[in-house]
Amino acid sequence: MKYQGNKNRIVGDILPIILQNKKEGQWYVEPFCGSCSVIQRVSGNRIASDKNKYLIAMWKSLTEGKQMPMEISKEFYCDVRDCFHGKNNKYTDDIIGWVGYMGSFNGRFFDGGYSGHNVIGKNGKSRNYIAENIANTMKQVEDLKGVVWQSGDYFSINIPDNSIIYCDPPYRNTKEYQFSRGFDFESFYSWCHEMADNGHTILISEYDMPDSFECIWSKKLTNAMNPTITKNAVEKLFIPKSSKDTILQKEPEIDFKENELTSYFNDMMNRMDNLNKENTEDEF
Numbered sequence: 016m017k018y019q020g021n022k023n024r025i026v027g028d029i030l031p032i033i034l035q036n037k038k039e040g041q042w043y044v045e046p047f048c049g050s051c052s053v054i055q056r057v058s059g060n061r062i063a064s065d066k067n068k069y070l071i072a073m074w075k076s077l078t079e080g081k082q083m084p085m086e087i088s089k090e091f092y093c094d095v096r097d098c099f100h101g102k103n104n105k106y107t108d109d110i111i112g113w114v115g116y117m118g119s120f121n122g123r124f125f126d127g128g129y130s131g132h133n134v135i136g137k138n139g140k141s142r143n144y145i146a147e148n149i150a151n152t153m154k155q156v157e158d159l160k161g162v163v164w165q166s167g168d169y170f171s172i173n174i175p176d177n178s179i180i181y182c183d184p185p186y187r188n189t190k191e192y193q194f195s196r197g198f199d200f201e202s203f204y205s206w207c208h209e210m211a212d213n214g215h216t217i218l219i220s221e222y223d224m225p226d227s228f229e230c231i232w233s234k235k236l237t238n239a240m241n242p243t244i245t246k247n248a249v250e251k252l253f254i255p256k257s258s259k260d261t262i263l264q265k266e267p268e269i270d271f272k273e274n275e276l277t278s279y280f281n282d283m284m285n286r287m288d289n290l291n292k293e294n295t296e297d298e299f
């Protein structure tokens with residue numbers, strides 16, 4: 016699904032780090048799930064949430080198998096947009112989410128204009144932006160079945176004990192979008208520390224975080240639309256410094272090597288035993 020700030024380009028890099036110590040049955044929680052580009056690749060117990068209640072209603076209905084309109088005419092789009100702006104009361108939240116995301120240009124929820132079904136580009140070729148977006152979104156649905164959906168501010172959601180929480184909040188000092196306006200970054204940093212102190216494993220995507228967080232991964236991304244643009248973003252993954260030891264602990268490699276050595280040693284001892292036996296037998 017087209018979505019501002021989705022993690023498609025880095026999910027393959029960050030997910031193995033986020034899940035490296037995940038235990039069986041442990042919950043994975045995403046309080047800023049957006050287009051679900053990350054959570055769709057996680058298995059097991061999962062909670063997805065976002066402040067945009069229309070988006071969550073849309074995902075919930077899709078995963079429950081509800082049929083959504085495949086055709087979104089400009090007239091229908093404008094009527095649903097009026098409903099979103101409180102000018103009529105005709106549509107449910109899931110339809111508002113669906114039409115807002117499938118029908119708006121670049122997935123910018125009633126913020127980028129109507130994208131259209133039959134748009135003739137400069138090269139004279141026709142593009143069906145809405146059908147393309149719908150097809151991409153529908154591909155995600157199967158992988159999202161079983162997700163527990165919540166919506167609201169990140170600090171108000173229910174999080175099971177000892178969860179893995181991956182946060183992809185609005186980025187500081189970047190363009191603000193509809194549901195990100197006025198985001199209180201200082202409160203968010205405190206909440207992250209509180210979550211870590213409460214026993215959760217918490218990891219955050221951002222460009223920069225205060226000193227009380229440690230960057231554990233980074234990657235320079237070129238601008239996909241225009242690789243010659245010099246301003247390249249560096250995507251980073253942070254954890255609270257206080258939780259560094261717990262989060263970075265891997266299955267100790269030394270144990271593995273010790274096990275290997277032990278079995279090698281036992282094997283050698285058995286062989287020597289056998290040889291000794293053979294020799295002894297030969298002597299008699």
Ligand SMILES: C[S@@+](CC[C@H](N)C(=O)[O-])C[C@H]1O[C@@H](n2cnc3c(N)ncnc32)[C@H](O)[C@@H]1O
Nearest residue numbers: 020021022047048049050052066168169183194
């Ligand atoms: C960078 S986007 C997340 C993108 C997502 N990782 C993806 O792959 O599509 C940030 C998300 O945070 C949500 N958001 C903004 N403020 C929020 C808040 N206070 N609580 C929860 N979600 C919020 C926005 O609606 C948006 O979906």
